[in-house]
Amino acid sequence: MCGAPVLLESPPAESPQGFAAAIGATPAQMADMERYRLLLEDWNGRLNLVGPSAMAAFWSRHALDSAQLIRLAPEARRWADLGTGAGLPGVVLAILLKDRPGAEVHLVESLAKRCRFLSEVVSELELPARVHNARAEDVKIEVEVVTARAVAALPKLLGFAEPWLRRGARGLFLKGQAAEAELAEARAAGWLLDASLFESLSDPDGRIVDIRSAKRGR
Numbered sequence: 499m500c501g502a503p504v505l506l507e508s509p510p511a512e513s514p515q516g517f518a519a520a521i522g523a524t525p526a527q528m529a530d531m532e533r534y535r536l537l538l539e540d541w542n543g544r545l546n547l548v549g550p551s552a553m554a555a556f557w558s559r560h561a562l563d564s565a566q567l568i569r570l571a572p573e574a575r576r577w578a579d580l581g582t583g584a585g586l587p588g589v590v591l592a593i594l595l596k597d598r599p600g601a602e603v604h605l606v607e608s609l610a611k612r613c614r615f616l617s618e619v620v621s622e623l624e625l626p627a628r629v630h631n632a633r634a635e636d637v638k639i640e641v642e643v644v645t646a647r648a649v650a651a652l653p654k655l656l657g658f659a660e661p662w663l664r665r666g667a668r669g670l671f672l673k674g675q676a677a678e679a680e681l682a683e684a685r686a687a688g689w690l691l692d693a694s695l696f697e698s699l700s701d702p703d704g705r706i707v708d709i710r711s712a713k714r715g716r
Contacts, residue, residue: 517557520699521565523594530593530623531561537622538584541615547584563700564590567645567670570696570708574642578604578667580634580658581649585616587672588645592620592627603627604641606634634658640665647672652680653687656712669709672698677705688715 518528535556541547552559564587575598579588582605595601605616605627613631620627630637635658644662649655652671659669673680681693692711698704 512555512558514557517561517565520562521568521594523565527593527596530596530625531590533623534585534589534593534619535561537615537619541618542584545611545615547612547615548586558700560586561590563587563672563698563704564647565594566699567591567643567672567706568594570670570706571643571668574668575600576602576604576641576643578606578634578637578639578641578644578662580606580644580646580655582607582616583612583648585619586647588627589616589619589623589625591645592625593623596624596626598626601626604630604637604639606630606632606637608633635661641667643668643670645670645672651683652677652707653684653689656684656689656709659709660712660714663709663712669707669712671707671709673705673707674701675703675705677707681707689713690715 514528538547539553542553567587577591582588585605588603588605592603603626607613607616610631613629616629620629641662644659644667646655655671663669677695685691690713691709694708696706696708698706
């Protein structure tokens with residue numbers, strides 16, 4: 499199942515003030531977001547975690563793009579971010595979930611140098627998050643939502659996420675304008691999907707793929 503994309507309405511977030519208004523972020527959350535932005539800017543010069551030009555659009559391109567997932571699963575407390583890289587969306591989710599009892603975000607990343615950055619962010623901001631220097635398929639934990647951003651095309655990404663989805667997790671994957679084509683490709687490859695598309699708050703061409711169930715067909 500997948501009809502026309504559903505629009506999530508929100509004001510623009512080109513600035514910290516716009517982001518706070520769009521998400522309803524508290525002053526404490528905004529302080530953590532700014533500390534994260536500064537850490538990312540510092541480490542980016544050494545590790546090239548995100549494109550240098552993208553830092554100028556941090557609040558819309560990275561922060562809002564990540565934070566919008568909370569709206570789709572507001573009650574979820576346990577998340578896993580596969581191939582988290584610079585911590586997007588996982589670190590942003592952990593900041594927004596910081597004061598919620600039982601919250602935990604698992605940041606799964608196979609590159610050790612990125613994990614060093616993530617560990618510093620988690621420690622400095624005292625986030626409810628754990629860093630796993632591992633491949634997604636090797637991490638065996640229970641979560642309510644599994645997410646990913648800019649990791650792989652959907653047919654391949656579903657393979658990475660399959661163990662999590664099979665254990666009942668919901669998939670929320672940040673995608674671009676090719677999301678519908680990737681869904682069609684996944685189905686053509688034999689995936690049986692209960693999926694919906696949501697328009698992105700951060701990019702009119704972006705989409706969030708919401709996977710309620712995924713099984714490999716015979």
